[in-house]
Amino acid sequence: MATAQAVTGNLTATERGILTAINSGASSLSLVGSGFIVLCYLLFKELRKFSFKLVFFLALSDMFCSFFSIIGDPSKGYFCYAQGYATHFFCVASFLWTTTIAFTLHRTVVRHKTDVEDLEPMFHLYVWGTSVVMTVIRSIGNHHHGHISHVGAWCWAQRGLTGQARTWHVVQFITFYAPLWGAILFNGFTYFQVIRMLKNATRMAVGMSERGYQSDARPDMKALNRWGYYPLILIGSWFFGTINRMHDFIEPGHKIFWLSVLDVGMAALMGLFNSIAYGLNSSVRRAIYERFDLFPDRFRRLLPRNLRPRGQQQDSELVSLKTEG
Template sequence: MATLQAVLGNLTATEREILTTINTGASSLSLVGSGFIVLCYLLFKELRKFSFKLVFFLALSDMFCSFFGIIGDPSKGYFCYAQGYTTHFFCVASFLWTTTIAFTLHRTVVRHKTDVEDLEPMFHLYVWGTSVVMTVIRSIGNDHSHMSRIGPWCLSRTGRTGKVVHFITFYAPLWGAILFNGITYFQVIRMLKNATRMAAGISERAYQSDVRPDMKALNRWGYYPLILIGSWFFGTINRIHDFIEPGHKIFWLSVLDVGMAALMGLFNSIAYGLNSSVRRAIYERLDLLPESFRRFPKGFKSRDQQQESELVSLKTAEQR
């Protein structure tokens, strides 16, 4: 939503319509994906563990970010402000929740701490508090005396000061989160790879068959920081270009900007939410249905069981 507001200016009516359609379609996919994770958490009691609770709040933030990005508000005045600020608030909260997941994994695996559940109140204060502060500061650069409508969206007319404030309150913490997640996952993966190699050396051939699946599981963790990079790289480039040349919009860059940013919720729901625990909970419910309603593609369930065994072997390797 914030991205769409920033790119629609100085474009033709056709180009604006195309970007609006892309935003609506991509945001709808993210809304469905994140909403599915939220629904699974609420329906399946076995998923209500601390680690998945963080994923739940991540999906919840993505869901509201996508929802407010879709609905728009044709009214002028405070409803327009509310729409713009709520999307900013929940999008910031989304990438901040990814840092709590990375922090929890690092504290558990690298530092061998078992007190992460006690830190939940601090996580909420950090995520929601920072999101509120960033959203309030963003209003400093907005000219609230002039509001314009672009389709169903409300747009505050901002000058160079507003663009700088927007960059500081959104893209600066975003890339800070990307840097933190990258360093954290690098340390976690490096430590577990060393533990896996040590265990393989001790067990020699008896353990070598388990090393390759372990490495695949570790490599998947390395993709998590790439989600934020892929979602917001083009948006960052577009903001910088707009600041340097405010009167010239690059349409193809705007398409990538809007489309990738709106898909962030879908990417997060797939990477963080659709894990073996969620699929196992779904399988158990589907076993209660008639045979005709629970047919799986050949090998689908076996791959899930293999992934689960990979994660179990990782824990075993680290304990050794």
């Protein structure tokens, strides 16, 4: 492991090995999922719209976050610091990119603005700049207290007295968990407003249209309901990690194995969850399916149903849904 008894607390060597295996396996799944979305963006020109560009940067951050998590568990020294900081930087960037997606959707649908593409430089400054600042603050705390802390990777807090360890946990909350839960609250509030407005607009459209439109509106409502699950990805990925950090603050050096398993496993799967929810939309499925047009029908039938496009509907695109009276 990256550290000694102070890191793993009361965990045995077998339990530490289990945690390492869980981290490597879950991070590998996230690496494959996010790498697939990055590859689709690079290969398929029709996906290079502004909305999917945000998903591309989200997947790119997840990919590097998963990669540095896989190469974790260094023995000691500067490699452990570099690995811990890189993981921290890209994990912070990941959940910050989700806020830009939520902001873009809200600005387009609720505020009816069409200038979102002009805000791309500001998005990059906000995401990468904030990630750098949080990582620098974290590194100052490491240098001052002389120990390393866990942020979903394998460089955990080591050495130092109990008081110093608790001080570092405060630094960790400030540089990671505070912005994380701020992003969760922002995404939840934003998607709530977007879904409420679009549902009201859809009801009005259905009421003013003939019966035939109602069946066409149902897939749109299903897509809207999916947006409501997006904030739950961050909650599910980091809820147990937050509880685990709180426990570490209260009882430093004493680890609960089952809580550590949920912490490591769910955090490492964040990239996979994001790639499925944000990336594997109807546009991606259509782009993949169209490439199979070059193959005989018997090969195309082998494609899973969830990869086959459903008409021309783009249920996950960040576009403004306009209701005409």
